[in-house]
Amino acid sequence: MTQLPEKTERKMGLVIDLDTCVGCHACVVSCKGWNTENYGAPLSDQDPYGADPSGTFLNRVHSYEVQPESGPAQLIHFPKSCLHCEDAPCVTVCPTGASYKRTEDGIVLVNEKDCIGCGLCAWACPYGARELDKAEGVMKKCTLCVDRIYNENLPEEDRVPACVRTCPSNARHFGDLGDPDSEVSQLVAERGGMDLMPEQGTKPVNKYLPPRPKDRLNEEIDILAPLLAPVVEEPKGFLGWLDKTLEKL
Amino acid sequence: MHPAPSIIAFSTFSGLGLGLLFWLGIDPTAPTGWVAFAFFAIAYALAVGGLISSTFHLGRPERAIKAFTQWQTSWLSREAWCAVAALVTMGIYAVLLVFFDTQVSILGWIGAVFALATVYTTSMIYAQLKTVPRWNTVLTSALFIALSIAGGALLSGRVTIGLVLLLVAGGLQALWWKTGDTRFKQSGTDLKTATGLGNIGEVRAFEPPHTGTNYLLNEMVYTVGRKHAQKLRMIALVLMLVVPVLLLLLPYPHIFGLLALISHIAGVLVSRWLFFAEAEHVVGLYYGMR
Numbered sequence: 001m002t003q004l005p006e007k008t009e010r011k012m013g014l015v016i017d018l019d020t021c022v023g024c025h026a027c028v029v030s031c032k033g034w035n036t037e038n039y040g041a042p043l044s045d046q047d048p049y050g051a052d053p054s055g056t057f058l059n060r061v062h063s064y065e066v067q068p069e070s071g072p073a074q075l076i077h078f079p080k081s082c083l084h085c086e087d088a089p090c091v092t093v094c095p096t097g098a099s100y101k102r103t104e105d106g107i108v109l110v111n112e113k114d115c116i117g118c119g120l121c122a123w124a125c126p127y128g129a130r131e132l133d134k135a136e137g138v139m140k141k142c143t144l145c146v147d148r149i150y151n152e153n154l155p156e157e158d159r160v161p162a163c164v165r166t167c168p169s170n171a172r173h174f175g176d177l178g179d180p181d182s183e184v185s186q187l188v189a190e191r192g193g194m195d196l197m198p199e200q201g202t203k204p205v206n207k208y209l210p211p212r213p214k215d216r217l218n219e220e221i222d223i224l225a226p227l228l229a230p231v232v233e234e235p236k237g238f239l240g241w242l243d244k245t246l247e248k249l
Numbered sequence: 250m251h252p253a254p255s256i257i258a259f260s261t262f263s264g265l266g267l268g269l270l271f272w273l274g275i276d277p278t279a280p281t282g283w284v285a286f287a288f289f290a291i292a293y294a295l296a297v298g299g300l301i302s303s304t305f306h307l308g309r310p311e312r313a314i315k316a317f318t319q320w321q322t323s324w325l326s327r328e329a330w331c332a333v334a335a336l337v338t339m340g341i342y343a344v345l346l347v348f349f350d351t352q353v354s355i356l357g358w359i360g361a362v363f364a365l366a367t368v369y370t371t372s373m374i375y376a377q378l379k380t381v382p383r384w385n386t387v388l389t390s391a392l393f394i395a396l397s398i399a400g401g402a403l404l405s406g407r408v409t410i411g412l413v414l415l416l417v418a419g420g421l422q423a424l425w426w427k428t429g430d431t432r433f434k435q436s437g438t439d440l441k442t443a444t445g446l447g448n449i450g451e452v453r454a455f456e457p458p459h460t461g462t463n464y465l466l467n468e469m470v471y472t473v474g475r476k477h478a479q480k481l482r483m484i485a486l487v488l489m490l491v492v493p494v495l496l497l498l499l500p501y502p503h504i505f506g507l508l509a510l511i512s513h514i515a516g517v518l519v520s521r522w523l524f525f526a527e528a529e530h531v532v533g534l535y536y537g538m539r
Contacts, residue, residue, distance in 0.1 A: 062458050073450075096315035132464050210448075
C-alpha cells in the first residue's frame, strides 16, 4: 500500500560518519555482492568489461572538496544510499503499490512482483537512491539488508547490513533511530547528526555525522616553544648580503 | 530529465485527443452520423494511441494493469482511472450520436469533465515533484490544460475560441518558461544542503562514485539539449502560437485550419521536448551537474 504509515514502531536506519569514511568503496562492493546473490532480482551490469560499463548499485560513494574560508581544502568521502525517509515521496507516487514503507521497522521496500518499472519513484527521490535495473525492468533500492538483519541462520555479529559489517573504518552504524537511548541515536545527539536536503521535507531516518574540525598546523602546539631558541637564524655571509641587497632594491 | 519520445508523444497526442473529446462533450449541437464518427475516430486515435505509447517506457509493461490500484495516493494511478472513465463515458456518448442520432448531453458533460481531469492528473504527475523545481508549480497544470483545450478547439474547427485559447496557452507557456528559469534557485536546494557540508565552506564535487554513467545520470541529468534551449523556445512559440493565429485569420478555414493545426502540434512537440530536456532534477547536484 502506498499510503505511508503515520508512525512506525521502530526507525531502523544508518548513521554515516563523514569524519571517518576513507572512501575505500568497500561498502559499495559488499552491498552489490550481497544484494546480487540474495533478496530480489540481481543487480545487473551492462557492458561490464566493454568500453561503456554501467550497472545497478544501491550504494555509491561520492567525494567532495570543501574549501573553508581559510586553510586548506578538505576532501570528504560521502557514501549515499536510501535514507528510508519517514515522509518518503517515492512511496506515495507509486501507482501499483509495489513501493511501501513497513510499519514495524520503517524500512522502505519494493515488491518487485508488482513493479511496472515506470520510474516515477526514482524521479520523486531527491537523493538518487533508486535505480531501475536494466536487465530486470524493475526498481531496485537499499533494503537495509532486510534478509540479514533478522536472519537467525547468520551469526549474531553478521545481522547488520552488509555495508555496515564490511566498513573497515567504522564509518557506518546501524540501529533504531526512533529509540533515543539506542547507540545510534546517542551518536547522532553527541556529534550533531544531520539530514540531507532537509528543505525537501522527506524527514530522512538515516543521519550523517559531519566531519570534526580539523587540526591547524600553524597553531602553537608546544607551550614551551616560545622559550626555545629559533632554529632558523638570520642568514649570514653571501646569503646575508644578498638578503640585505635585495631588501634595499 | 531524459526526454523519452514515448512520453512526449503520449502527453502531446493524448492531450490533443482529450481536448477534442472535451469540445465534443460540451457541444450543445454535437455532430451526428458519419461526421460524428470521423471526429470521434480522430479523438480516440489520438487519446488511445497516446496512452498506449506511454506504456512503451515501462520496464514491465505486461503488469501495467496494476497501475489502477493506488488511486488514493498516486497521480499516475488517478490518471489511469480518469482516462478510462473519460474514454468509456465518451464512447457511449459517441455510439449514441453516430448510430442512433441521439445526443445525451449529460453523458457528454461527464465525459468532458473526465477528459479534462485526465489532462490535469497527467500534469500533476510532473507538478507534484519537489525534486524537479521547474515542474513543481500550478502553472504546469494550467499550461497542460490550456494546450489541451486549445488544440482540441483547433481540431474541432472552432476558430474564434481557438484563437483566444491559443493566445492564453502561449502566454502561459511564456510565463512558465520565465518563472521556471529561477525556480531551481528559489527551491533552496543546492550542493550545500545536499551534502550538509555547507557550514564548513564552499562544496565542490571532486570525484564521482564511478567512472561510467548510470541510470540516474541517463534518466535525470540530461544536459544535451539545453545548449539551444532559447532558440528552441522561440521555434516552439512561433509554431504553436504565431503561425496558427496568422493562418486562422486567413479565409478558407479548412485548408489553413489544417495547416494551423499541424503547425500547432509541431510547436507543442518541441515545447514538450523542452519540458523534459530543460527540467533539472536535484539529484544532479550530487554529481556536480544540473
